[in-house]
Amino acid sequence: MAININDIDLSQYPYLDKGLEGIVAFSSRKSKIDGAKGELSYAGYDIDTLARNSTFEEVCFLLWHERLPNKQELDELNATLTAERDLPETVLNYLRSANPKSEPMAVLRTAVSMLADDDEEVLEMSHEASLRKSIRLTAKTPTIIAAFDRVRNGKEIVAPSKKNSIAFDFLYMLNGEEPGENATRTMDVLLITHAEHGMNASTFTCRSICATLADVHAAVTGAIGSLKGPLHGGANTAVMNMLKSLDPDTDIVAFIKGKLERKEKIMGFGHRVYKTYDPRAKFLRLLAQDLSKEVDMEYLYEWSEAIVKVMKEEKNIDPNVDFFSATVYYSMGIEPDLYTAIFAMARMSGWTAHYLEQLGNNRLIRPRLLYLGETDLEYFPVESRS
Template sequence: NDAPDIKKGLVGVLADVSSISKVMPETNSLTYRGYAVQDLCELASFDETAFLLWNGELPTKAELAAFQAEEKANRALTPALLRVIAEFPKDAHPMDAIRSAVSFMGMEDAESEDISDAAQRRKAMRLLAKIPTAVAAAHRASKGQAPIAPDPSLSFCENFFHMVFGKVPQPEVIRAFDVSMILYAEHTFNASTFTARTICSTMADMHGAITGAIAALKGPLHGGANEAVMHMLKEIPSPEAAAGWLEGKFDHKALVMGFGHRVYKTGDSRVPTMKKYAEIMAEVVGDKRWMNTSNVLAKIMLERKNIHPNLDFPAGPAYYLMGFDIPLFTPIFVCSRITGWAAHVLEQAADNRLIRPLSVYTGVEQRPVVPLPQRG
């Protein structure tokens, strides 16, 4: 058989080596730099995880203090960017807003064109610090509200709530949010990360790679799924109605958002931890509807289709119970995944080769050009 062996969707293709994270579908497990993600959720914070992804080791107390101080010092946006955000169309998609804000940050960054490792690391830190400020400002602007300035006395996660709502919630909420940020931080060669690496492979800059990654994350087959999950849960009138609703989906062979995964076929390693914290949020808020509906959907999807939920399935209701508007869910994913994306850009640049695959041509055979006068 001479048919070319095309890996549609690059299924199963080993594109490079990486020492950042490891997905083990056979045991439904995931490690960042050798640490199980569940252990990081229980024993470390998102800040420590960001440091780990960029440096390969967990920080010492002094290293963490320096990392946090640098993050806090870089949170503010320039007046020019705040003006641009205020001018975004009110109905712009929030992922388009953060994509555009990051692109603008690149034009403003004094080291934009410097792709040395040291400069790229400084830019990664600036992006980590500024992206939440831009996400919160764009969200508030879309509702006609003025931005709330970052507060350097607050932790990374506390400050995000402060900039969105003007107040910091109880510690259980911050904890659940921090866990979601750790779980969303990194996941090997997914579509947005591969996009970032592809852009980096042309020797383009960090902001360009992250802008492209945000564009890739927006789609509902990738990061956009956490929003789609919540829209779906809200469409189902009650947990009792979930089975009938799902039958309708099966009849139309429709995708059920928050289920399935390219790599995990017997369960997403991140789901049990996120589900635990979504359930804590349901307790805190005193609203079990979303988790009860979710449980019915997960049970039937497994029984009927043998398909397991992915991280977006518990993350969607968790963010809703934390009080976030649905359009903020995927931008929150960006606030976390900037850590993984930047780690991959640094790794790609350290051992770069232009990413340039091939395709099999299936168009018409070569033919002569007929000049316009003879084409009628």
């Protein structure tokens, strides 16, 4: 007979909680989230301060070292990141032969895993070697995403220019022309705001894989697989696909209220941790407003503001980082199915930072399982089973 959970002495399972909500699995110095206040900081620095003043490369250093770099350290990191942007020929060949209809996240997952084959330090588990591999992974991920997008659209792959930031080179490789200062800065801010976010599903996956002492390529490949799921990454893609499906003269308020009446989910709202406005969304909201004006798509921003108002009035929930980032990406001419891959491009710095932290104080992840299936069943030969 099956076990009834009501008949179990749960005192032997004191931390049983579906989805591990409220369970502390790790300690970390990488980021701090205060969901009640709507605050996020990276290694002590408020996310809004970093978004307004820092660069993605500085944030990478901060996450890996838990302090901001001096000028010499930043110059050295920039030089290394620039030098490491090229892809092995095996990976380029895979991108050229991949099904152009494949999901970018699926291709990214495979290509990142393939990078291990050409990394001479792949099995070196020291902190120093793992940091070097982390830098290489962070440098090469933008090249993978841009190269596949070019190939699937029948265009030649554009090699990295190797003369500017990750944000600059990504847009250059994606579009085949040098981006302007505003576009580069906007992409930089997007990367900063997506770089790290505590113990989310993909970071938990990364640390769990690291805990087995698997290499960093294996850990971040698993993290990409986790982010690929629509309940983790992909909300901004869903937001943009919803907005794209509407006619410009749509009554957006009536449309959203209709979806709510039908109990349909509005993506980009609410968060498992934040009980108020997502701090990452505040600065992106301003970017969305400015960019929509610049590219004559102001109606998208106006729709977004109207949706925010309806959701607050009807459900008392606020937008998360995905909601306004959708408008920002689209205003930059980036197709929705690339959004989650760009999320992964930014989060590579956070995943590898957590990998390094786990490696420094490791213990195998082994939670308990509460069995609720049948017990004491009698075994019958296959011939006598009905």
